Amino acid sequence: xxxxxxxxxxxxxxxxxxxxxxxxLIMVYRATGIINFAMGAMAMWGGxxxxxxxxxxxLYLPVGQVYFPDDPGFxxxxxxxxxxxxxxxxxxxxxxFRPVRQAPVLAQVVVSIAVMLTLQALALIRFxxxxxxxxxxxxxxxxxxxxxxxxxxxxxxxxxVIVVVLSALLWAYLRFTxxxxxTRAAASNERAAILxxxxxxxxxxxxxxxxxxxxxxxxxxxxxxxxLNPVSYTLYVVPALAVxxxxxxxxxxxxxxxxxxxxAFQSILAYLVTQSWWPEWAASGVDQVVPxxxxxxxxxxxxxxxxxxxxxxxxxxxxxDIPRIRPVSATVVFVVAAALLALSQDEWRFGLTTSLIMTVxxxxxxxxxxxxGQISLVQVAFAxxxxxxxxxxxxxxxxxxxxxxxxxxxxxxxxxxxxxxxALRIRGAQLAIVTLTAALAIERFVFNNYSLTPAExxxxxxxxxxxxxxxxxxxxxxxxxxxxxxxxxxxxxxVLVFVRVASGDLGRAFLAVxxxxxxxxxxxxxxxxxxxxxxxxxxxxxxxAGCLIGYxxxxxxxxxxxxxxxxxxxxxxxxGGITSWGxxxxxxxxxxxxxxxxxxxxxxxxxxxxxxxxxxxxILTAILNPSGIAGATKHQIAxxxxxxxxxxxxxxxxxxAEIDANxxxxxxxxx
Amino acid sequence: MSxxxxxxxxxxxxxxYGGVTAVEHVSISVLPGQIVGLIGPNxxxxxxxxxxITGFAQxxxxxxxxxxxxxxxxxxxxxxxxLARTWQAGELFSTMTIEENVLTSAAPPGAATLFRDIxxxxxxxxxxxxxxxxxVGLSGRAEVSAGSLTLGQQKLVGVARALAGGxxxxxxxxxxxxxxxxxxxxxxxxxxxxxxxxxGILIIDHDVDLMIKACDLIYVLEFGKLxxxxxPSEMRSDQRVIAAYLGSPIEGGAA
Ligand SMILES: Nc1ncnc2c1ncn2[C@@H]1O[C@H](COP(=O)(O)OP(=O)(O)OP(=O)(O)O)[C@@H](O)[C@H]1O
Ligand SMILES: [Mg+2]
Numbered sequence: 001x002x003x004x005x006x007x008x009x010x011x012x013x014x015x016x017x018x019x020x021x022x023x024x025l026i027m028v029y030r031a032t033g034i035i036n037f038a039m040g041a042m043a044m045w046g047g048x049x050x051x052x053x054x055x056x057x058x059l060y061l062p063v064g065q066v067y068f069p070d071d072p073g074f075x076x077x078x079x080x081x082x083x084x085x086x087x088x089x090x091x092x093x094x095x096x097f098r099p100v101r102q103a104p105v106l107a108q109v110v111v112s113i114a115v116m117l118t119l120q121a122l123a124l125i126r127f128x129x130x131x132x133x134x135x136x137x138x139x140x141x142x143x144x145x146x147x148x149x150x151x152x153x154x155x156x157x158x159x160x161v162i163v164v165v166l167s168a169l170l171w172a173y174l175r176f177t178x179x180x181x182x183t184r185a186a187a188s189n190e191r192a193a194i195l196x197x198x199x200x201x202x203x204x205x206x207x208x209x210x211x212x213x214x215x216x217x218x219x220x221x222x223x224x225x226x227x228l229n230p231v232s233y234t235l236y237v238v239p240a241l242a243v244x245x246x247x248x249x250x251x252x253x254x255x256x257x258x259x260x261x262x263x264a265f266q267s268i269l270a271y272l273v274t275q276s277w278w279p280e281w282a283a284s285g286v287d288q289v290v291p292x293x294x295x296x297x298x299x300x301x302x303x304x305x306x307x308x309x310x311x312x313x314x315x316x317x318x319x320x321d322i323p324r325i326r327p328v329s330a331t332v333v334f335v336v337a338a339a340l341l342a343l344s345q346d347e348w349r350f351g352l353t354t355s356l357i358m359t360v361x362x363x364x365x366x367x368x369x370x371x372x373g374q375i376s377l378v379q380v381a382f383a384x385x386x387x388x389x390x391x392x393x394x395x396x397x398x399x400x401x402x403x404x405x406x407x408x409x410x411x412x413x414x415x416x417x418x419x420x421x422x423a424l425r426i427r428g429a430q431l432a433i434v435t436l437t438a439a440l441a442i443e444r445f446v447f448n449n450y451s452l453t454p455a456e457x458x459x460x461x462x463x464x465x466x467x468x469x470x471x472x473x474x475x476x477x478x479x480x481x482x483x484x485x486x487x488x489x490x491x492x493x494x495v496l497v498f499v500r501v502a503s504g505d506l507g508r509a510f511l512a513v514x515x516x517x518x519x520x521x522x523x524x525x526x527x528x529x530x531x532x533x534x535x536x537x538x539x540x541x542x543x544x545a546g547c548l549i550g551y552x553x554x555x556x557x558x559x560x561x562x563x564x565x566x567x568x569x570x571x572x573x574x575x576g577g578i579t580s581w582g583x584x585x586x587x588x589x590x591x592x593x594x595x596x597x598x599x600x601x602x603x604x605x606x607x608x609x610x611x612x613x614x615x616x617x618x619i620l621t622a623i624l625n626p627s628g629i630a631g632a633t634k635h636q637i638a639x640x641x642x643x644x645x646x647x648x649x650x651x652x653x654x655x656x657a658e659i660d661a662n663x664x665x666x667x668x669x670x671x
Numbered sequence: 672m673s674x675x676x677x678x679x680x681x682x683x684x685x686x687x688y689g690g691v692t693a694v695e696h697v698s699i700s701v702l703p704g705q706i707v708g709l710i711g712p713n714x715x716x717x718x719x720x721x722x723x724i725t726g727f728a729q730x731x732x733x734x735x736x737x738x739x740x741x742x743x744x745x746x747x748x749x750x751x752x753x754l755a756r757t758w759q760a761g762e763l764f765s766t767m768t769i770e771e772n773v774l775t776s777a778a779p780p781g782a783a784t785l786f787r788d789i790x791x792x793x794x795x796x797x798x799x800x801x802x803x804x805x806x807v808g809l810s811g812r813a814e815v816s817a818g819s820l821t822l823g824q825q826k827l828v829g830v831a832r833a834l835a836g837g838x839x840x841x842x843x844x845x846x847x848x849x850x851x852x853x854x855x856x857x858x859x860x861x862x863x864x865x866x867x868x869x870x871g872i873l874i875i876d877h878d879v880d881l882m883i884k885a886c887d888l889i890y891v892l893e894f895g896k897l898x899x900x901x902x903p904s905e906m907r908s909d910q911r912v913i914a915a916y917l918g919s920p921i922e923g924g925a926a
Contacts, residue, residue: 500789500790501785506788520775529780537785
């Protein structure tokens with residue numbers, strides 16, 4: 001018993017971090033209505049600033065740095081760390097969140113994910129990817145207490161007390177101050193706050209800053225135990241999101257208690273999995289499965305009672321033009337692509353091929369988010385599932401090449417159907433939380449689980465058909481044309497399938513569900529079945545992409561299917577234009593390891609420039625142009641056509657309507 | 672199917688929102704070929720009644736359509752069974768064209784849709800769509816974006832969408848609001864054309880003249896309770912209806 005208690009005590013330091021992050025999330029949500037996926041990344045910044053002040057006597061600003069002659073000492077470092085946190089929060093609010101405060105939920109989710117990716121990339125560039133040791137925040141001079149066989153360091157108690165007190169202050173601010181009440185009012189109705197004499201954006205900025213401060217303090221408290229790492233700290237937002245859901249996105253008290261409890265529980269689990277009776281295959285990543293289960297249970301328990309802000313009316317998405325196939329231009333595009341593959345070689349051919357593969361993965365986002373209107377962050381885990389099965393199949397069972405891809409993609413469909421179940425109850429940003437949690441759980445429990453996916457022996461054999469070898473490598477050639485052409489054919493088939501579905505009855509039903517679920521039901525559409533079908537179809541696309549990724553690496557590499565890769569692909573899919581296959585092609589070009597990535601890596605040595613540029617571009621796109629790059633060009637084309645068609649001066653008032661009418665008449669995104 | 676079962680028979684419908692009883696034990700029948708009116712002051716529970724029998728609101732009571740018990744079925748199942756509705760606020764898919772709006776209900780997805788979409792030739796449904804649009808007076812406008820329509824036109828598209836895919840009973844929630852008086856009269860004729868083909872219509876509207884002219888039977892709701900049912904001429908002289916809704920007896924009548 002005392003062992004369990006001991007581990008629970010160990011878990012307190014993570015627990016206070018979860019509690020603080022969850023409170024930060026709640027604060028931001030109540031003030032802006034935005035779910036701040038960047039909470040962990042924002043909090044981590046202050047931690048890094050502190051660590052590097054103490055270690056290297058350097059004050060890192062987002063851009064540039066200030067050198068101190070020697071260690072500025074605890075207090076000055078602390079103050080500077082908190083000041084950086086304020087700066088980051090204010091920047092994030094005014095540059096990213098404020099511009100999208102009236103935007104569709106998808107744009108808000110994308111912006112907050114973009115901020116997360118940007119800050120993480122920035123941290124990687126500025127501070128490096130290795131875990132940084134952080135000196136103890138509070139001196140451990142006092143002796144540890146022993147209570148009934150449990151050792152408790154006094155500082156653990158202090159941590160907990162500090163975070164609980166800060167949480168109580170947050171609660172009191174929201175609850176008792178006039179400003180806090182106005183903040184809550186402003187989130188649902190800006191005019192209410194204005195009537196109370198406050199500027200809504202100033203209130204929201206203050207809330208963001210307070211959220212950042214409490215989270216930063218928690219990072220400073222926790223980092224000495226865990227060390228600072230840009231990936232893990234960015235992702236601590238996931239358990240915090242689970243806590244936030246349990247707290248019904250509003251109760252600071254529940255979030256504080258539950259966050260601390262979750263940390264303690266995960267720590268006990270970490271002890272349990274080392275026991276001999278615990279199955280070895282289930283030992284890795286259990287700590288991430290727990291948040292997923294919590295989220296699921298929380299949603300089952302009060303899924304419909306969670307605040308439903310922006311669930312229905314504000315699920316506006318960029319318009320969709322029904323795609324159509326034009327045989328001639330389709331053939332031209334295909335031949336040009338084949339020729340480009342033949343003319344390029346080595347890294348360039350590999351980049352281009354990867355772009356083609358990523359187009360299919362991006363299409364899976366186009367289906368599920370662009371057409372069906374469901375924000376899913378789990379697609380890359382579907383791809384990984386399929387690749388995982390392929391690595392098992394490819395060697396042992398020996399199903400021939402094209403069929404094995406279909407079989408693997410179908411297993412992804414099964415996983416997709418399971419993950420789709422919550423989508424029947426929830427939508428919008430909450431679905432984004434669930435799917436993100438699921439993605440992380442699958443990543444840690446399956447892909448990073450060495451007993452399921454041993455580091456060696458995940459080889460994926462070369463695809464062969466009719467005695468022809470379509471493998472990516474042969475001898476010195478590491479990027480064979482045969483492989484690229486095979487990929488091109490598969491991608492062409494998938495694009496064709498997409499266009500057929502998107503322009504058919506199912507595609508129309510997807511759009512109807514996206515636009516208005518109850519109107520869809522009143523038109524005879526089975527909304528649940530349509531959603532399940534959409535998830536299944538998108539999982540199939542992701543699964544095919546997963547197999548191709550597996551073939552292109554010659555093995556299953558967990559790093560191809562991480563949560564971050566998934567978020568980056570959502571990012572580029574959104575950048576490209578989430579509602580069209582043309583957007584998916586753009587996304588493929590922009591995707592990690594794709595063509596643009598190859599170009600950037602060719603000219604900049606640091607590997608993280610790509611992530612930073614992608615993140616920043618994404619923020620810009622979501623703010624300036626919610627229909628993405630492909631959508632923007634289409635609109636410009638329509639605009640130009642409208643002006644050329646009827647060059648009448650003085651018909652300005654008609655232009656907008658004209659563009660719309662034109663866009664409708666054209667309805668041709670031809671291949 | 673026996674003669675008495677044809678049409679819509681909603682019995683003992685009760686709708687509660689929390690503590691509020693919006694509809695209380697209301698029974699209404701609509702027979703094939705009939706135009707039945709449902710009127711009442713704002714907040715009387717008319718929309719709630721339609722929500723209840725189409726499966727969009729939790730309710731007590733039973734719904735039988737053409738002899739088939741629909742009680743407890745999902746909205747889309749009731750729709751496929753032939754009980755179609757429109758919405759007070761239009762609720763079109765505003766990013767789609769009129770044609771695509773109508774097609775959503777003409778071709779809702781089923782088990783084989785994915786296969787058909789990918790592999791088979793598309794049937795040409797243009798004629799069907801034009802037929803439905805013609806009934807509501809919007810023929811030739813299939814390609815227009817639904818978002819650019821006036822509310823009145825949106826509701827007409829809603830009616831066309833309800834017609835498509837086959838409907839034995841249409842429930843129209845204020846379809847004529849947003850039309851001027853001439854267009855309203857035209858709309859009454861259009862409804863009659865629909866019922867001439869054998870469908871039944873339950874129409875909600877605040878335009879009493881229109882209702883008296885168009886309806887075979889009228890039900891009046893007040894505070895969730897039925898206070899009257901009968902022919903338009905009976906209603907005009909009914910003291911309770913006059914007190915609750917009409918305010919003063921209708922002179923002459925529009926018919
Ligand atoms: N979803 C809901 N939740 C709670 N109360 C509701 C809901 N929908 C309607 N009500 C209430 O039920 C009562 C009946 O509303 P309903 O919309 O059915 O009236 P109506 O007769 O259609 O009115 P109108 O002529 O204005 O359309 C009203 O008091 C309304 O406020
Ligand atoms: Mg109503």
